[in-house]
Amino acid sequence: MMLGASAIRVGAQDRATGKTRFGFDQGREGDLFLVCVRAAKGPARIKSMDYAPALAVPGVVRVFTAGDIPGQNRLGIIPVSKDQEFLAQGLVRHYGQAVALVAAESREAALAGARAVRVELEDLPGVFDPAEALAAGAPLVHADRAEGNLLKENRIIKGDAEAALARSAVLVEAEYAIGRVEHAALEMEGGRAYYQDGRVIVKACTQNPHYDQGDLALFLGVEPDRVRVVQAETGGGFGGKLDVSVQPYLALAAWHLKRPVRMAYTREETFLATAKRHPFRMRYVSGADEEGRLTAVKAELLSDTGAFASYGLAVCMRAAVHATGPYLVPNVAVNCRMAYTNNTWNGAMRGFGVPQVALAHEGQMDALAAALGMDPLELRLKNALRADQATATGQVLKSGVGLTQCLERLRPIYEAWRHGLSHGGWHRQGVGLGCMYYGIGNTGVSNPSTAQMEWLPDGRVVLYTGVAxxxxxxxxxxxxxxxxxxxxxxxxIDLCRGDTDRTTNAGASSASRQTYISGNAVLNAADNLEELLLTGARELLGARHLDLDLRGRLILEKGGQGRTLEVKEVARFLASEGREIKAGGRFDPNFTALDPATGQGRPYAAYAFAAQCALVEVDTASGLVKVKEVAAAHDVGRAINRRAVMGQICGGVMMGVGMALMEEYQQGSTDNLQNYHIPTAADAPRVTPLIVEEPEETGPYGAKGVGEPALIPTAPAVAGAVSQALGRPMRRLPLNLERVMEAITTAEDQQP
Amino acid sequence: MSSFIIARDLPEALEIMGRGEARIIAGGTDLMIHLRQARLSSRQAPPVILDVSRLPELQRLEPGAPRPFVGAGVTFHRLESDPEVARHLPLLAQAASMVGSLQVRQTGTIGGNVANASPAADGMTALTALGARAEIASLKGYRECSIEELVTAPNKTTLAPGEIILGFTVEEAPPAGQVFAKVGRRQAVSVARLNLAISLDPQLGDPRIALGACFPSPRRLRDVEKLIRQGEPGRQLWQAAGQQAAQHFTDVCGWRSSAVYKAPAVTRVTERALERAWQALGGAA
Structure with a gap:
């Protein structure tokens, strides 16, 4: 099997035939079922809670409240911002927050018990808009925070943006906005836990089993070795399963009751009680010289983390770092603020703030192109980052800068679509572009991965990885x-994956980091295993300095002649000496922390680049937009598995179509998939994936990542295409019927 | 726990309904959702669920008859794929093809669509424009009424306990210029933001227009029909009719926030549908 070929996905057959048991499907006869009691309003003070009526419901075993949590009731992925209470402690900070947990012999009994709990809530003043949250005198979401409702402010300062803008030949200024988006993974959150020999074992869907283990130990007030987390097969994440969800409830109930327990969110709970994509409001001023070279970009970004921090710090920083897009911008002034509100919380979702800023930086490129009378593709090509140029944070990229290649691959398609546009009585077509770059891994912090490889005496080879x-x-x-x-x-190669007893920490399956970071850790483990085997072979042969090579199951002397050994002979030898044939590997990308004042630094070791082009048709009678085609050129460094890369690209485009046209979470009115619309097959454009391989020197065989980049350019490209079709810039997503109709009628009213 | 009864014949079904505690299930595409919500909120499920999907009376489909008849238990998929429906009642075939997903269309029925009485029900709007009459049976006998008389408000009908809709008759086969238009929030599987059923005859003597998802109950736009009867076919008339349709909508519903979208959309979708209906009759665009 050649690297880059389309290996069949591990587990594909089980998934296709319905055999896979996801976290949601965990559970056996006799398990207790858990259901949360959720606050019917927020913010509010809990005046009283009476759960005696719940205990009277047949089948209800116990009702837990915050007082039953043995450890710390403040959890969260980022160590410095752990603030999420899993059971409200006197105060309800947002509508829908869990105030109690009911364990019962059946789901029906647990639901009935949850409804029987009497919770008396007293309204507190709340704040639901991030700008209002930062105004003087706003109600505090967390009264104990010295910084008030401001979670974080990140600045990226390079050169002198004000002066450069003043000198620019053209300036464009505009505001952009994007709402909250739900991940809508096929599988709702679910799992099972039990108690055994003084430990709690939790098997649930997750994107990060080792993080879960640490937070569950905190929650229970025990050492991490008292908690074992096993990743259940997970039916989609997109960032929505990075926070813990059902796990703390499962662990708490199993810990107290010493009985197996099961929990599975309804679709409504998944909507209400998991994070959403952060909404952003963005104000940009961009300047260029007469030839269309960017002179400066100034951006003011404001976002809402909701009632808890979750991934807010990471999103705030990443949005700021990526705010100017994949272009050479000599002068940069970005300010990104993230505020607490009493909304349900926002968190990680595919792209961590970059899809939001991409809407703005691409809208600005289109506006500049219009102001300059330039072709939008030529303008992007002219400004595209190239090797040996510096990013907004002053990082000079040495390799793996593939944006110009991506744009050149798109060019013939882009030109053909532009020339073939059709406008009829009731439809108008348009073509738009979206570009992006995306730093692989966490921003400006160490985020290592580890792995092990073992050669068993019977010849089997095992890869141990914590990667979800x-x-x-x-x-x-x-x-x-x-x-x-x-x-x-x-x-x-057998796989042992995602079990805190048997694998070591690989970090989160997020930030498009696992191919690059864990891929490197696995290669490091394989190298160390090879070294271990070769050392064993030299000992067996009694030749300490022999130059040997591992080739599959054979060990050869370098140079072609000489001795050949079978690995199994070496394995037998090492086993006879009682030595384990297991080697570890580790990789942590090379980075520097960002300067706190200027945001300058090298936050990532590698960047993915992409450009997409969308062809849309607007129905001018109804305002409904159809994305007909998307061509998606992605610099992935090296495609380890072509089919998987194409799958990511097609899936990312679909998610981007949803974000562009229809997805917007509104608390209280979009509570399940009946009224929160995601694209159907009929909404799918024809997608042409174009794989660009500009090798990343530090990547495993040159690979980077593609998971999030696949999504990021789509919505800007669609917005640009609709803008072109209607002759008006579309800067607020989603482009729903109302917004498009408003643009259609306004454009017509303005016609002479 | 509800008991589930599959009725073998109409007399048995009417007898069970006569006891007054049964809910009817046909395709179940609405009822199953209600039952799930009831379960999650610990509300009582109906004590008896009566499956009428196998009653032959409800499966009758005679679109080509002098008085066309569509049984209440006929699925949308049958309506969208039956060539006789396409020939004689194209409006209904078009409306059926735009309901939900293929899965929903394979089980959801026209009778259930009307009985559930969602203001956005596609089948209901088409039947309203066709001037269809519902045939209703109970132990007390038969009655007939128009769709507007049957459905009075969102999820409210004049069906008495014990009554079953047998089907819908159309007085005479309407003219061929029929267009059903639907606007949803995505290309498929969406609830109508608005839907519109139109039929035109070459003399413009009997134009029929029903607008759905805009009013609490099904509604013919008789003022727009009158305007068309008195006008000269052509772009100006279609435009004027579109504007009159929007006027009708805002007169009835007022300028709510949704009107900012719906008023221009009704204007434009009506104009386009009339244009297409006229083209279907062989008229110039």
Missing amino acids: ELGQGSDTVLRQLAAQRLGLEPEE
Whole structure:
């Protein structure tokens, strides 16, 4: 099997035939079922809570409240902003927050019990808009925070943006906005936990089992080794399963009751009680010289973390870092603020703030192109970052800068679409572009991954990895990488994945980091395993300085002649000495922390680049937009598995179409998939994935990541296409019927 | 726990309904959602669920008859794929093809669509424009009424306990210039933001227009029909009719926030549908 070929996905057959048991499907006969009691309003003070009526419901075993939490009732992924209470403690900070947890012999009994709990709530003044939250005198979401409702402010300062703007030949200024988006993973959150030998074992869907273990230990007030987390097969994440969800409830109930317990969110709970994509309001001023070279970009960004921090710090910083887009911008002034409100919380979702800022930086490029009378593609090409140029944070990129290649691959398609546009009585077509870059891994912090590889005496080879597989394909890709390094077929490698007892921390399956970071860790483990085997071979042969090579299951003397050994002989030898044939690997990308005042630094070791082009048709009678085609050129460094890369691209485009046209979470009115619309097959454009391979020197065989980049350019490209079709810039997403109709009628009214 | 009864014949179904505690299930595409909501909120489920989907009376489909008849238990999929429906009642075929998803259309029925009485029900708007009459049976006998008389408000009908809709008759096959238009928030599987059923005859002597998802109950736009009867076919008339339709809508519903979208959309979608209906009759665009 060649690297880059389309290896069949691990577990594909089980998924296709319905055999896979996801976190949601965990549970056996006799398990207790857990249901949360959720506050019917917020913010509010809990005046009283009476759960005696719940205990009177047949089948109800126990009702837990915050007082039953043995450890810390403040959890969260980022160590410095752990603030999420899993059961409200006197105060309800947002509508729908859990105030109690009911355990019962059946789901029906648990639901009935949850409804029987009497909670008396007294309204408190709340704040639901981030600008209002930052105004003087706003009600505080967390009264104990010295910074008030401001979670974080990030600045990126390079050169002198004000002066450069003043000198620019053209200036464009505009505001952009995007609402909250739900991940809508196919699988709702679910899992099972039990108590055994003084430990709690939690098997649930997750994107980060080792983080879960640490927070559950905090929650229970025990050492991490008292908690074992096993990642259940996970039916999609997109960032929505990075926060813990059902896990703390499962752990708490199993810990107290010493009985197996099960919990599964309804679709309504998934909407209400998991994070959403952060909404952003963005004000941009961009300048260019007469030739269309960017002179400066100034951006003011404001977002809302909701009642809890979750991934807010990361999104705030990443949005700021990426705010100017994949272009050479000599002067930069970005300010990004993230505020607490009493909304349900926002958190990680595919792209961490970059899809939001991409709407703005791409809208600005289109506006500049219009102001300059330039073709939007030429303007982007002229400003595209190239190798040896510096990003907004002053990081000079040495390799893996593939944006110009992406744009050149798009060019013929883009030109053909532009020339073939059709406008009829009731429809108008348009073509738009979206570009992006995306730093792989966490921003300006250490985010290592570890892995182990073992050669068992019976000849089997095992890869141990903490990487959570969510459907993105990490099982397949990591096995391909290990096999490639050792000269084996992927099928010869067994996988042991996502179990805190048997694997070590690989960090989150987020930030498009696992192929690059964990891929490198796996290669490092494979190298160390090879070294271990070769050392054993030299000992067996009694030749300490022999130059040997591992080729699959053979060990050869370098240079062609000489001795050949079978690995199994070495394995037998090492086993006879009682030595384990297991080697670890580790990788942490090279980075520097960002300067707190200027945001300058090298926040990532590698960047992915992409450009997409969308062809849309607007129905001018109804305002409904159809995305007909998307061509998506992605610089992935090196495609380890072509089919998986194409799958990510097509899936990302679909998610981008939803974000562009129809998805907007509104608390209280979009509570399930009946009234929160995601694209159907009929809404799917024809997608042409174009894989660009500009090798990243530090990547595993040159690979970077594609999970989030796949989504990021789509919405800006669609917005640009609709703007072109209607002759008016569309700067607020989603482009729903109302916004499009307003643009149609306004454009007509303004015609002479 | 509800008991589930599959009625073998109409007398048995009427007898069970006569006891007054049964809810009817046909395709179940609405009822199943209600039952789930009831379960999650610990509300009582109906004590008896009566499956009428196998009653032959409700499966009758005679679109080509002198008085066309569509059984209440006929699924949308049958309506969208039956060539006789396409020939004689194209409006109904078009409306049926735009309901929900294929899965929903394979089980959801025209009778259930009307009985559920959602203001956005596509089948209901088409039947309203066709001037269809509902045939209703109970132990007390038969009655007939128009769709407007049957559905009076969102999820409210004049169906008495014990009554079953057998089907819908159309007085005479309407003319061929029929267009059903639907606007949803995506290309498929969406609830109508508005839907519109139009039929035109070459003399413009009997134009029929029903606008759905805009009013609490099904409604013919008789003022727009009158305007068309008195006008000369052509772009100006279609435009004027579109504007009159929007006027009708805002007169009835007032300028609510939704009107900012719906008023121009009704204007434009009506104009386009009339244009297409006229083209279907062989008229110039």
